[in-house]
Amino acid sequence: MSERKVLSVSELTRQVKGVLELGFTDLWLQGEISNFKHHTSGHLYFTLKDDKAQISAVMWRSRAAQMLFRPSDGMKVMVRGNITVYEPRGNYQFDCLSMQPLGKGELQIAFEQLKQRLFEEGLFRDDHKKELPEFPRTIAIVTSPTGAAIRDMISVLTRRQPSVEVIVVPVKVQGIGAAEEIAAAVDLVNERNLGDLIIVGRGGGSLEDLWAFNEEVVARAVYASRIPVISAVGHEVDFSICDFVADQRAPTPSAAAEMAVKDRREVVELIRNYCYTMTSAMKHSLEGKRDSITRLLRSYSFNRPTDLLRQRSQQVDELHRRLGRSLHHSLSLSRQNARSLDARIRALDPRAVLKRGYAIVRKDDAVIDSSNQVAAGQRGSIEWKDGIVEVEFKGKRS
Amino acid sequence: MAKKEQKPTFEQSLSRLEKIVATLEQGEVSLEDSIALYEEGIALSAVCMETLSGAELRVKKLTKDLDGTIQLTDLDDE
Numbered sequence: 001m002s003e004r005k006v007l008s009v010s011e012l013t014r015q016v017k018g019v020l021e022l023g024f025t026d027l028w029l030q031g032e033i034s035n036f037k038h039h040t041s042g043h044l045y046f047t048l049k050d051d052k053a054q055i056s057a058v059m060w061r062s063r064a065a066q067m068l069f070r071p072s073d074g075m076k077v078m079v080r081g082n083i084t085v086y087e088p089r090g091n092y093q094f095d096c097l098s099m100q101p102l103g104k105g106e107l108q109i110a111f112e113q114l115k116q117r118l119f120e121e122g123l124f125r126d127d128h129k130k131e132l133p134e135f136p137r138t139i140a141i142v143t144s145p146t147g148a149a150i151r152d153m154i155s156v157l158t159r160r161q162p163s164v165e166v167i168v169v170p171v172k173v174q175g176i177g178a179a180e181e182i183a184a185a186v187d188l189v190n191e192r193n194l195g196d197l198i199i200v201g202r203g204g205g206s207l208e209d210l211w212a213f214n215e216e217v218v219a220r221a222v223y224a225s226r227i228p229v230i231s232a233v234g235h236e237v238d239f240s241i242c243d244f245v246a247d248q249r250a251p252t253p254s255a256a257a258e259m260a261v262k263d264r265r266e267v268v269e270l271i272r273n274y275c276y277t278m279t280s281a282m283k284h285s286l287e288g289k290r291d292s293i294t295r296l297l298r299s300y301s302f303n304r305p306t307d308l309l310r311q312r313s314q315q316v317d318e319l320h321r322r323l324g325r326s327l328h329h330s331l332s333l334s335r336q337n338a339r340s341l342d343a344r345i346r347a348l349d350p351r352a353v354l355k356r357g358y359a360i361v362r363k364d365d366a367v368i369d370s371s372n373q374v375a376a377g378q379r380g381s382i383e384w385k386d387g388i389v390e391v392e393f394k395g396k397r398s
Numbered sequence: 399m400a401k402k403e404q405k406p407t408f409e410q411s412l413s414r415l416e417k418i419v420a421t422l423e424q425g426e427v428s429l430e431d432s433i434a435l436y437e438e439g440i441a442l443s444a445v446c447m448e449t450l451s452g453a454e455l456r457v458k459k460l461t462k463d464l465d466g467t468i469q470l471t472d473l474d475d476e
Contacts, residue, residue, distance in 0.1 A: 133409070134409055135407070135408045135409045135412070137407070137408070140460075145459060154455065154457060157455055158454075158455045161450075162452050162453060162454055162455045163449055163450050163451065163452030164452075164455070165456045165458070166455060166456065166457045166458065167457075167458050167459075167460055167470065168457065168458065168459045168460065169460045170459060170460070170461075188462070192468060194460070194468075264450050267412075267446075267450060268447065268450055271412075271415070271443050271446050271447055271450075274415055274416070274419045274439070274443060275439075275440065275443050277419050277422070277423060278418065278419055278422050278436055278439045278440065279436075281419075281422040281423050281425065281432075282422065282432065282433075282436050284425070285422075285425055285429070285432055286429075288425075289429055
């Protein structure tokens with residue numbers, strides 16, 4: 001009779017473990033996730049299944065941390081790992097070393113997930129976005145110190161506005177640690193107030209190359225920036241999360257430089273126009289004032305006093321003349337009167353009568369003007385122009 | 399940094415210049431005031447033109463020492 005070998009449960013399990021763990025190493029497995037649980041410990045526990053079977057799976061925290069996307073129930077994934085046997089429970093599970101989504105790229109999914117999450121948080125909101133300064137004095141550019149992007153930006157800035165100052169904050173723009181460097185650079189510029197404007201960007205590349213600008217740490221640093229940020233990541237077709245969060249997005253680094261500063265020639269032209277306008281406004285105003293003064297000087301009211309004076313003096317002259325004339329007139333009238341009076345008086349003058357040959361007869365020194373005043377024998381005198389004769393009267397002739 | 403607060407920025411100067419031009423254009427200022435404004439305006443334009451006249455772009459590269467101090471050096475282009 002042969003001895004039956006009797007195993008203990010542990011012994012059997014150990015053997016199974018040995019067989020399974022040696023036999024199923026470094027496998028790629030695809031399946032659909034269900035019963036997904038993100039444990040507080042950081043480990044991920046889930047089930048991978050297809051329509052006929054399922055297997056428990058686990059992803060330890062250290063591995064899970066490297067994942068860019070978040071798995072969820074229903075997601076179809078491809079995992080790489082081993083079979084492990086958990087003896088105390090007596091089950092086997094798939095120990096995942098890495099996971100990626102089936103179908104769309106892992107990065108693409110991660111991008112969309114983060115974009116959605118940050119959008120819901122409100123990081124892309126327009127009302128948070130700041131206006132760019134019209135005339136920045138200093139521009140901080142967070143980018144690689146080598147490469148086409150910085151050269152292009154410097155070239156555009158030189159052409160458009162060489163009076164501006166540029167501080168390049170050099171960072172890795174891809175690879176491990178790039179996102180952290182970019183975020184730290186944005187923070188530093190804010191902390192030390194190194195510029196009026198920040199341009200964050202890099203030249204073109206694949207989604208992997210540009211990935212740093214899709215990382216949450218960069219998004220948060222750009223959102224928190226007090227200084228306005230222009231995001232210029234890759235080419236026209238590339239949209240990064242940094243682009244959504246920034247205050248302005250530029251399709252290329254060169255475009256960012258164009259957005260950042262006004263063309264100097266335009267501003268010079270503007271100032272020249274201002275000077276011209278001011279000068280002609282002044283000329284116009286001065287001429288206007290001068291015309292007003294001239295008009296004023298010529299105006300009736302202004303000249304009224306002089307006018308009045310002239311008028312008055314004219315009147316005075318006039319009156320003077322009239323006075324003169326009337327005086328003259330009256331004088332000559334009087335003279336005329338006087339002359340005729342004179343003549344008449346003279347005519348009446350007795351001596352004039354005598355001259356004409358008449359005589360004055362007197363008796364007792366009284367003039368006799370009637371023949372009845374004398375009697376015969378009386379004495380008297382007769383005065384002619386040339387003398388007096390004594391007479392004795394005879395009798396009256398009848 | 400305190401110096402920046404005292405001197406008006408280019409933006410402030412240009413904005414003041416714009417205001418002066420608008421005021422003079424309207425022409426409702428006394429002759430004395432308009433002369434004063436004109437002089438200020440011309441002076442501002444000169445300052446602004448001066449600011450714009452920089453011929454060469456100044457480019458500095460930032461490096462941060464371990465102790466946190468910032469150094470700005472000229473950028474070496476290749």
